[in-house]
Amino acid sequence: MLLKKLKPTMNDMNVSINPVSKNSSELDIVKAELEAYKSAFSAITEICPELKRGNLEARIVGWQDHGELSDTLSDLNYILDVTDAYVREAGASLGAAENGHFFRKCLERGMVGSFDIGAKVINAGCASMEESASLKAIEEAAQAEREKLVEGFNGTITEFVASLLSSANSLNGLSGQLTEYADETQTLSSNVAAASEQASMNVQTVAAATEEYTQSVQEIARQVEISHNQSTLAASEADTAKNSINDLQLASQSIGEVVKMINDIAGQTNLLALNATIEAARAGEAGKGFAVVASEVKSLATQTADATKSIDGEINEVQSKIGLSVDVVEKVTEIISELNTIAQTISSSTNEQLDATKEISQNVQEASIGTKEVSEHINKVSETASRTSESAGELSEASQNMEMIVKDLESQVETFINSLMNHKN
Amino acid sequence: MTEKNITPQNIESTFGDDEIIVSKTNLKGHITYVNDVFCRLAEMPEEKALGAPHSIIRHPDMPRTIFYFLWQQIEAKKEIFAYVKNMSMTGKYYWVFAHVTPTIDANGNTVGYHSSRRSALPAQKSAITDLYGKILEVERKHSNRKQGMDAGVAFVSDLLKQNGVSYDEFVWSVGN
Numbered sequence: 307m308l309l310k311k312l313k314p315t316m317n318d319m320n321v322s323i324n325p326v327s328k329n330s331s332e333l334d335i336v337k338a339e340l341e342a343y344k345s346a347f348s349a350i351t352e353i354c355p356e357l358k359r360g361n362l363e364a365r366i367v368g369w370q371d372h373g374e375l376s377d378t379l380s381d382l383n384y385i386l387d388v389t390d391a392y393v394r395e396a397g398a399s400l401g402a403a404e405n406g407h408f409f410r411k412c413l414e415r416g417m418v419g420s421f422d423i424g425a426k427v428i429n430a431g432c433a434s435m436e437e438s439a440s441l442k443a444i445e446e447a448a449q450a451e452r453e454k455l456v457e458g459f460n461g462t463i464t465e466f467v468a469s470l471l472s473s474a475n476s477l478n479g480l481s482g483q484l485t486e487y488a489d490e491t492q493t494l495s496s497n498v499a500a501a502s503e504q505a506s507m508n509v510q511t512v513a514a515a516t517e518e519y520t521q522s523v524q525e526i527a528r529q530v531e532i533s534h535n536q537s538t539l540a541a542s543e544a545d546t547a548k549n550s551i552n553d554l555q556l557a558s559q560s561i562g563e564v565v566k567m568i569n570d571i572a573g574q575t576n577l578l579a580l581n582a583t584i585e586a587a588r589a590g591e592a593g594k595g596f597a598v599v600a601s602e603v604k605s606l607a608t609q610t611a612d613a614t615k616s617i618d619g620e621i622n623e624v625q626s627k628i629g630l631s632v633d634v635v636e637k638v639t640e641i642i643s644e645l646n647t648i649a650q651t652i653s654s655s656t657n658e659q660l661d662a663t664k665e666i667s668q669n670v671q672e673a674s675i676g677t678k679e680v681s682e683h684i685n686k687v688s689e690t691a692s693r694t695s696e697s698a699g700e701l702s703e704a705s706q707n708m709e710m711i712v713k714d715l716e717s718q719v720e721t722f723i724n725s726l727m728n729h730k731n
Numbered sequence: 732m733t734e735k736n737i738t739p740q741n742i743e744s745t746f747g748d749d750e751i752i753v754s755k756t757n758l759k760g761h762i763t764y765v766n767d768v769f770c771r772l773a774e775m776p777e778e779k780a781l782g783a784p785h786s787i788i789r790h791p792d793m794p795r796t797i798f799y800f801l802w803q804q805i806e807a808k809k810e811i812f813a814y815v816k817n818m819s820m821t822g823k824y825y826w827v828f829a830h831v832t833p834t835i836d837a838n839g840n841t842v843g844y845h846s847s848r849r850s851a852l853p854a855q856k857s858a859i860t861d862l863y864g865k866i867l868e869v870e871r872k873h874s875n876r877k878q879g880m881d882a883g884v885a886f887v888s889d890l891l892k893q894n895g896v897s898y899d900e901f902v903w904s905v906g907n
Binding site for chain 2: 363365367368369370371380383384387388390394398409411413416417418422
């Protein structure tokens with residue numbers, strides 16, 4: 307290429323030198339030409355070793371000092387300039403791209419032909435690298451985000467699984483406790499059932515007792531009634547007795563008066579007898595017989611007086627007894643009256659008792675119904691407790707199942723997280 | 732060698748977007764190589780350019796702050812890109828997107844600097860003209876050049892910080 311370029315220059319030189327040759331010898335002209343070429347060629351030769359070693363810095367300095375050959379030397383320099391520039395650009399842009407400084411492109415300006423094509427290829431390559439780097443950066447950011455998410459998820463799920471496990475555990479414990487409580491409830495409800503059975507029996511006993519008591523109270527009422535009737539009767543008898551005694555007293559007073567009259571009569575009789583005696587004495591013997599009769603009469607009168615005296619005594623005695631009888635009867639009446647009052651009190655009491663027993667009876671009946679209800683309820687409680695016990699058993703099984711599932715979940719999550727973490731590598 | 736008293740002209744020179752301007756300097760910034768595109772734009776023969784300080788094509792509209800960033804990078808043996816407004820020998824200006832790299836020998840020592848420049852797009856030129864105008868304004872508030880540059884550097888650093896980008900990211904984003 308160099309020679310090709312040189313040839314026309316040589317011809318140009320011949321053309322331009324030709325007029326000069328008119329005044330010089332052909333030999334001088336050829337010598338001068340030869341010197342020019344030698345000089346130019348030596349300038350080229352000078353830089354060749356450096357260029358051969360790959361030192362693209364080498365240039366022909368003084369290229370303008372070679373007359374008509376200068377252009378060629380300049381062109382040669384320019385070829386080196388462009389080659390040098392291309393090599394610098396290629397190296398610098400690829401180096402920058404390697405460091406991620408994609409803004410530093412391979413300059414296409416000033417590049418010609420193959421250099422231009424090469425620069426464009428480098429820029430296309432760098433653009434592709436930039437795209438990959440950007441994608442990689444995005445991917446890395448996404449991966450970092452994923453890792454962050456995975457770590458966050460891992461933390462959360464670990465916590466979640468742990469709390470789930472602890473929940474399952476405490477659920478298991480609770481179901482055990484529930485079973486215990488249900489069993490206790492069943493025992494207690496059995497006890498309550500027995501107690502309520504006992505209570506029911508007691509209530510029935512109380513009911514029977516109350517019935518008996520009612521009958522007794524009614525009997526008492528009846529007896530009190532009878533007693534009241536009797537005492538009323540007694541009171542009336544006492545009244546009768548009192549009247550009789552009064553009559554008796556009046557009669558005894560009448561007797562006393564009669565006796566007094568008799569006593570008066572006896573006294574008069576005695577006086578008469580005395581008079582008769584006196585008269586008989588006066589009559590002497592004739593009167594002797596009479597005297598005897600008079601004496602006899604006097605004796606009778608005395609006897610009558612004595613008899614009345616003893617009657618009087620008796621009557622007094624009777625009257626005193628009657629007085630005592632009156633007192634007694636009055637006392638009896640009083641007592642009967644008291645008895646009546648007592649009977650009335652008893653009667654009202656028994657009435658109250660009857661009311662009370664009626665109430666008791668009612669209450670007992672209610673209690674009976676109550677205990678029956680308690681009995682029924684406690685049966686239901688027992689049934690419920692039994693069902694609770696069953697449920698607690700199922701719960702325990704479920705919670706144990708849950709524990710197993712959670713453990714499985716834990717290991718699966720771990721595997722998943724590990725696979726995610728390993729994936730990034 | 733520096734041409735003095737060139738009056739900048741508001742005439743823009745352009746070059747093809749398939750062309751590159753190449754120049755090299757030694758560690759002192761003296762030109763050791765230029766290619767023909769350089770010579771054409773700078774309106775300067777190779778002979779004149781060789782040995783001249785690179786500032787020979789500096790345009791007065793360029794903020795010193797940009798050269799601060801440029802030197803900071805290449806002294807750290809790193810490449811740098813910068814939009815640069817250059818001036819030809821006749822005062823015309825031309826915008827370039829410069830890529831400057833240190834030339835390092837087999838022992839790892841910097842032995843010079845290499846610059847490849849591409850043409851800049853209208854949108855890039857417009858955006859960077861605005862920015863450089865602002866930086867220049869900041870710099871010119873100080874009579875002292877050093878203070879002016881420090882203020883400009885602080886201004887650009889703040890701007891980059893506000894936008895959350897590095898200088899490199901910023902320069903590649905200009906005009907986009």
